[in-house]
Amino acid sequence: MKPIYAKPPLGSRAAFQVRKDYFDMLDTKWHYHTEYELAYINYPHGKRIAGNSIATFEGGDLVFYGPNLPHAWLHEPMVGTEEGAAYNAGLSHSAIVVHFSESCLGESFFAIPEMSAIQAILKKSTRGLVIYGEARKRISQWMTKLADDTGSRRVILLLQILEELSTTKEHDLLSSAGYWDNLNxxxxxxxxxxxxxxxxxxxxxxxxxxxxxxxxxxxxxxxxxxxxxxxxxxxxxxxxxxxxxxxxxxxxxxxxxxxxxxxxxxxxxxxxxxxxxxxxxxxxxxxxxxxxxxxxxxxx
Incomplete structure (x- = not known):
């Protein structure tokens, strides 16, 4: 399961990329990229791999990954349940994924004093964050809007999500410090x-x-x-x-x-x-x- 370097296909006039994917069975390649990633996986039960963290999730998964952290999601059958039919009903599950660089809103935008809290959460994300509770509910709703909106509203929603991430206590670190750091x-x-x-x-x-x-x-x-x-x-x-x-x-x-x-x-x-x-x-x-x-x- 070798990680693939994945370059998100940013449009020529887009500051950052937002996409919504539909699928039947959860199975992503183990990959990494130089952009930050926000991902909301709307899936009932699966396995998440992030750096040296391996864990299952239920009822969906919301994560924030910093650059170059290898990650993947896989289907994980729930023990003692008959679930075969649930994963053969067409593209019944979805994922909303946001990729952005630290310079997406300008080379020094996140370095200004007003962005210090957001800068701290960007640094924290190098270990990967899983978000839960009310924060997950709010952010997943904003990400759904983000996938549908256009223009300046997208920028506002991205900043709103980053502001929430920088203030909420409802998140846990995933990978160990220093994992996959500064590699050529x-x-x-x-x-x-x-x-x-x-x-x-x-x-x-x-x-x-x-x-x-x-x-x-x-x-x-x-x-x-x-x-x-x-x-x-x-x-x-x-x-x-x-x-x-x-x-x-x-x-x-x-x-x-x-x-x-x-x-x-x-x-x-x-x-x-x-x-x-x-x-x-x-x-x-x-x-x-x-x-x-x-x-x-x-x-x-």
Missing amino acids: DHDAMRMSSIYEYILQNFTKEIALDDMAMQAHISPSAFCRYFKARTKRTLKEFINDLRINYACQLLEENRHSITQICFEVGFNNISNFNRRFKEIKGITPQQYRINIVGVHHNNIK
Whole structure:
């Protein structure tokens, strides 16, 4: 699943691009681009990959990605449901996607003092943001209008959305800091191969020699190269992926914590608990209790 560099086809007179796509089954290529991306995916249940984050979503997905962060969406069947017919009824689902550059409204527009809060959220978006709650509801409605409007109204709506993003607390960071940072074209191709291999094998034991072979360099050179690009060791990076995947499984609440431990690639429960707490700040059991509590409060 090598990421594709995707250049949004901006019109010659457009400051930024807005498009609405219709589809049956959610399945986008893993890709990246130099523009910022706002995406509202109107889909009942799917999987989102953003940098080193892997998670499922329900009832639609709203994200804000900074430049060069690889991402994709995939269909994820809901366990215990008969859903085949729902995804064979024509182009019944949609996505609204906005691409813009930091200079789309002028080279220094976002650098003026009045834009300082928006500049901060643009910087934050390099890790990817998922938006939820009332903020998601408001922004998705504005994005629907954005897809239909023309002229100056589009600019006003884009700024309104960015203003909302800069003030709301209803968002979470997705990928780790420093992921996929400052890569040239050669680095991007090499890191694509490395990440593709890790993503396909992170729940199994990954040998350093195999990773070095993917990069066509020696094991010692690979360790230096990988840490320089990702700001973490290979082991730390793989543990991030495993723990993020464990969070998804804990939220689904279908397996015991011991089962999840082995499913995500750890070979003993004590190491799993220790790594989980290092990365998330709480134990897997506490994480599950917190998630169950949130779901219970939402039902009330």
